[in-house]
Amino acid sequence: MDLNYGPEYDDFREEVQGFIKENKNVKLTGPIRSESRINWQQKLIDHGYFARSIPKKYGGFGGDMDIIKLRIIAEEFAKSPIPKPMGGQGIQMLVPTLLELGTEEQKQEYIKPTLRGEIIWCQGYSEPNSGSDLASLQTKGELIDDQWVINGQKIWTSTAQLAQMCFCLVRTEPDAPKHQGISYLLIPMDTPGIDRRPIKQMTGDSDFNELFLTDVKIPAANIVGKRGEGWKVANATLGHERGSLADPNVTLNRLNSLIELMKSETIDGQRVIDKPTFRDRLLSIQGRVLAQQSNALRILSSQINPNQEATLSKFIVKLQGTELRHELEGLAIDVMGEMGTLYEQSPHLRDGGIWQMHYMYYLGLIIGGGTNQIQKNIISERALGMPKEPKIQGA
Amino acid sequence: MYFGLSEEQKSLEDNIKKYLDDNASIEIIRSVVEGDSEKANEIHKGLVDLGISSLMVPEKYGGLELDMLFAAVVAGALGYSTAPSPYAGAYVMSPLALSLAGSDAQKEEWLPKIAGGESLIGIGVSEYIGAREDAGIEYSKGSISGRCLFVIDGKNADAFIVSNKSGELFLVPASSSNIEIVELTTVDKTRTSIEIIFKEAQAELLPGSSDKSVIEKIVDAGRLILSADTVGAAQVMVDKSVAYALERKQFGRLIGSFQAVKHMCAEMAAELEPCHSMVWHAAHCLDNVPEESRIMACHTKAHVSEVGKQISKTATEVHGGMGFTDELGLHYWFKRIGLNRQLLGSPELIREEAAELQGFNQ
Numbered sequence: 039m040d041l042n043y044g045p046e047y048d049d050f051r052e053e054v055q056g057f058i059k060e061n062k063n064v065k066l067t068g069p070i071r072s073e074s075r076i077n078w079q080q081k082l083i084d085h086g087y088f089a090r091s092i093p094k095k096y097g098g099f100g101g102d103m104d105i106i107k108l109r110i111i112a113e114e115f116a117k118s119p120i121p122k123p124m125g126g127q128g129i130q131m132l133v134p135t136l137l138e139l140g141t142e143e144q145k146q147e148y149i150k151p152t153l154r155g156e157i158i159w160c161q162g163y164s165e166p167n168s169g170s171d172l173a174s175l176q177t178k179g180e181l182i183d184d185q186w187v188i189n190g191q192k193i194w195t196s197t198a199q200l201a202q203m204c205f206c207l208v209r210t211e212p213d214a215p216k217h218q219g220i221s222y223l224l225i226p227m228d229t230p231g232i233d234r235r236p237i238k239q240m241t242g243d244s245d246f247n248e249l250f251l252t253d254v255k256i257p258a259a260n261i262v263g264k265r266g267e268g269w270k271v272a273n274a275t276l277g278h279e280r281g282s283l284a285d286p287n288v289t290l291n292r293l294n295s296l297i298e299l300m301k302s303e304t305i306d307g308q309r310v311i312d313k314p315t316f317r318d319r320l321l322s323i324q325g326r327v328l329a330q331q332s333n334a335l336r337i338l339s340s341q342i343n344p345n346q347e348a349t350l351s352k353f354i355v356k357l358q359g360t361e362l363r364h365e366l367e368g369l370a371i372d373v374m375g376e377m378g379t380l381y382e383q384s385p386h387l388r389d390g391g392i393w394q395m396h397y398m399y400y401l402g403l404i405i406g407g408g409t410n411q412i413q414k415n416i417i418s419e420r421a422l423g424m425p426k427e428p429k430i431q432g433a
Numbered sequence: 434m435y436f437g438l439s440e441e442q443k444s445l446e447d448n449i450k451k452y453l454d455d456n457a458s459i460e461i462i463r464s465v466v467e468g469d470s471e472k473a474n475e476i477h478k479g480l481v482d483l484g485i486s487s488l489m490v491p492e493k494y495g496g497l498e499l500d501m502l503f504a505a506v507v508a509g510a511l512g513y514s515t516a517p518s519p520y521a522g523a524y525v526m527s528p529l530a531l532s533l534a535g536s537d538a539q540k541e542e543w544l545p546k547i548a549g550g551e552s553l554i555g556i557g558v559s560e561y562i563g564a565r566e567d568a569g570i571e572y573s574k575g576s577i578s579g580r581c582l583f584v585i586d587g588k589n590a591d592a593f594i595v596s597n598k599s600g601e602l603f604l605v606p607a608s609s610s611n612i613e614i615v616e617l618t619t620v621d622k623t624r625t626s627i628e629i630i631f632k633e634a635q636a637e638l639l640p641g642s643s644d645k646s647v648i649e650k651i652v653d654a655g656r657l658i659l660s661a662d663t664v665g666a667a668q669v670m671v672d673k674s675v676a677y678a679l680e681r682k683q684f685g686r687l688i689g690s691f692q693a694v695k696h697m698c699a700e701m702a703a704e705l706e707p708c709h710s711m712v713w714h715a716a717h718c719l720d721n722v723p724e725e726s727r728i729m730a731c732h733t734k735a736h737v738s739e740v741g742k743q744i745s746k747t748a749t750e751v752h753g754g755m756g757f758t759d760e761l762g763l764h765y766w767f768k769r770i771g772l773n774r775q776l777l778g779s780p781e782l783i784r785e786e787a788a789e790l791q792g793f794n795q
Contacts, residue, residue, distance in 0.1 A: 039435065039436065039437065039438075039439070039502055039713065039716075039717045040434060040435045040436075041434060041436060041717065041721075042434065043434050044434070106434060297793075311793050311794070312793075312794055314785070314794075317785075317788050317793060317794060318781060318784055318785070320788075320793075321732075321735070321784035321785075321787055321788055322735075322736075322739070322780075322784065324732065324787070325732040325733075325735050325736035325739075325784070325787075326736060328711060328714075328729065328732050328733075328736070329707040329708060329710070329711045329732075329736050330707055331714075332707060332710035332711040332713070332714040333706065333707035333710045333711075335436040335710060335714065336436050336437060336709075336710040336713075338434070338436065339434060339435055339436035339437055342434055342435070343435055343437075346435075346437055350702060350706045351706055351707070351710070353703075354702070354703040354706055354707070357699075357703050358703055358704075358707070411692075411696070413699075414692075414695065414696040414699035414700065414703075415692065415695065415696075415699070417699040417702055417703060418689075418695035418696065418698050418699040418702075419695075421702065422675050422695075422698055422699065422702055423675070423679070424675065424678065424679065424689045424690070424695050424698060425679075425687060425689060425690040426690070427690060427691075427692060428686060428690060
C-alpha cells in the first residue's frame with residue numbers, strides 16, 4: 039500500500055498549481071463554441087492539461103499516458119474555480135472511439151475540432167422502442183449511389199440542439215442477427231431531413247431531444263468500423279460514459295456543501311445538524327461516500343498497476359454513484375423542509391435551487407446511461423457469471 | 434502509487450484461507466459450536482502456527498511487528514471461514530494496548546508470550562464505548578471493583594485488560610482472586626464472550642493509558658478488525674449465494690437466470706466490493722494518516738456493519754428455505770456478522786462518534 043504519487047510528481051503538481059494561479063481570474067462567459075471558450079480549451083491542450091495523451095497530429099498534447107499526472111491535473115483543477123476543460127459526449131465517447139477504430143481521414147477531420155470545442159457531438163443511440171434493449175434499434179440506413187440514406191427516429195439525444203455532428207447507430211443489415219446488423223455512422227446535423235424536437239424534462243430544462251431522420255443522405259465514408267460492426271464500435275466506448283456519470287470526488291464536494299447547508303439551516307432557531315435524526319442520515323451518507331472513494335482509489339491503482347484486478351470495482355460505479363448522489367441531494371431537501379420545495383426564482387430559494395434540480399437530475403441519471411436495472415444485469419452477468427434471461431419464444 | 438494488498442499480504446491471506454478450508458469445514462464449525470472445545474483449540478493452535486498471534490507484537494518482544502493492513506487481511510480470512518478462534522481481542526487489541534501503554538515490565542512479561550501463542554489476554558472496553566445496565570469499573574489503590582460486559586476473547590484467558598469509563602486500561606491476571614467470570618452465550622458461538630465481576634481485585638494500570646489516544650487507537654484497531662471480519666463473512670455469503678443460484682433449478686431453469694435473484698446478487702456485490710477497499714484504506718490510515726484514522730475507522734465499522742446486515746439477510750433469502758436451516762450452515766456467518774455489528778459500538782453509536790470528531794454536534 040502506497041498512496042503517495044512519488045516525489046517525481048511534486049514538480050508537476052507545482053507546475054499545474056502555477057498555471058492555475060496565473061489563470062485564476064479567467065471566466066468564460068461566451069456561449070458554447072465562442073472564441074474565448076475555444077481559446078481556453080486550446081490553452082489547456084497546449085499545456086497538456088487536456089487531451090494530454092492524444093497525439094499532436096490529431097490536435098492533442100502528445101504526452102504519454104500517465105494516469106498520475108491526469109489525476110494531479112484533475113485534483114488541482116477541482117480545488118479551483120478556474121474553468122474546467124470541456125466535456126461532453128464528443129470528447130468522452132467519440133474521440134476515444136475514433137482513436138481506436140476510426141480511419142486516418144476521420145481522425146484528421148474530427149478529433150482536433152472536437153477537442154477544441156469547435157464541433158459539438160450528440161449521440162444517436164436510443165429509439166422510442168429501443169431503450170434498455172438498444173440492439174433492437176430500427177433506424178434504417180441503406181447504401182444508395184455511394185450515400186447512406188437514413189430514415190428513423192432517435193430519442194434522448196443530449197445536446198442535439200447545439201450539435202454539429204451526431205454519432206449514430208443505424209440498422210444497415212436488416213437480415214443479420216440484431217447485434218450484427220448495426221453500423222456506426224457520423225451524421226452532420228445540418229444535413230437536410232433532420233428535425234430536432236426538444237424534450238422538456240421534469241427539471242424544467244430541455245437537455246434531451248427527439249431526432250427525426252427522413253431521407254438523410256450522408257457520404258458512404260462516414261462509417262466507423264465496417265458495416266454491421268456498429269455494436270462492437272459503440273461498446274468500445276460505452277464504458278467511458280458509465281465511469282464518468284458518478285465520480286465520487288464530485289459527490290464529496292456535494293457532501294461538503296450539504297454539511298454547510300445543515301450548519302446554516304435552522305428549525306426553531308436550532309441548526310439542523312444539531313438534530314440527531316438528520317445528523318445520522320448525514321453520517322450514513324458520508325460513510326457511503328468514503329466507501330466509494332476507497333473504491334475509486336482501487337480503480338485508479340489498477341490503471342497505474344496493470345496487474346491489479348478491479349473488474350467488479352469498475353462495474354459498480356454507475357449503479358452505486360448515481361443512487362448515492364440522488365439520496366444525498368434528497369437529504370438536502372429534507373434538511374430545508376418546505377424551503378426545499380422552492381424552485382425557479384422563488385423568494386427564499388436556497389443555493390439557486392440547485393438541490394431540487396440535482397435531486398431530479400440524478401433520478402434521470404439513475405435511468406440514463408443504461409438504467410440501474412440494466413447495470414445490475416451487467417454486474418450479475420459479466421462480473422458474477424450469472425446467466426442471461428432466457429429468450430421468450432416469439433418475442 | 435499502489436492501493437491494494439502486497440504479495441506478502443495476499444500470501445498470508447491465502448495460507449490462512451487454505452488452512453481453514455482444510456481444517457474448519459462447516460461440519461467442524463458445527464461441532465465446535467455444539468461444544469467440541471478440543472476441535473476449537475486445534476484450529477486456534479493451527480492459526481497461531483501461521484502467525485496470527487505475533488502480527489501485532491513488536492520484533493523486540495519476539496513478534497512480527499506488521500502493520501494494520503496485515504491484521505485486517507487476517508481478520509478477513511477468519512471471517513470468511515467463520516473461524517472459531519480468538520483474534521480481535523487477544524491478538525490485536527491486547528498486544529496493541531500493551532505496546533502502546535504498558536510498562537517495560539508488563540511488556541516483557543506478556544508480549545513474548547502472546548507472540549508465542551502461550552498467553553491469551555481478553556479485552557473489555559464496552560463501558561468506555563457505552564455502558565449497559567450498571568456495568569463499569571472503579572480503580573482505587575491497586576485494585577478494581579465493578580463489572581465488565583462483553584470482554585472479547587476473555588474465555589480461558591490468562592489475563593484481562595479492561596477499561597474504565599474514561600478509557601484508562603488495567604491489567605488483571607486471571608489468577609487474581611476476587612474475580613468472578615460469567616460466560617455469556619451470544620448468537621455467534623464461533624467466538625466467546627464473558628462478563629467479569631471484580632470485587633477489589635488486584636489490578637495494574639497500564640501507565641501510558643492515561644493518555645486518551647491509547648484507548649482511541651485500540652478501539653479504532655478493534656473496529657477495523659471487526660469490519661474486516663464482517664467483509665470476509667459477507668463475501669462468503671455472496672459467493673455462496675451466486676453458487677447456489679447457479680445450481681438450484683425451479684420452473685425448469687436455474688434460479689440465477691431470474692432477474693429477481695440476479696439483482697439481489699448484483700446488489701450484494703455492488704455494496705460489498707467497495708467495503709474491501711474501505712477496510713484497506715482505513716487500515717492504511719491507522720498506520721500512516723493519523724488525522725484521518727479515527728474518522729475512517731468509525732465510518733468503516735458503521736458502513737461495513739450496515740452492508741453486512743443487508744447481505745446476511747439477502748444471502749439467506751437467495752437460498753430460500755435452505756438458508757434458514759442449520760444443515761446449510763449459512764446462519765453461522767449471519768450470526769458472526771450480527772455480533773461484529775454490535776461489538777465496540779453499533780452503527781448509530783459510531784456515527785455519532787464520527788459526528789463528534791468532526792465537531793458537528795454542539
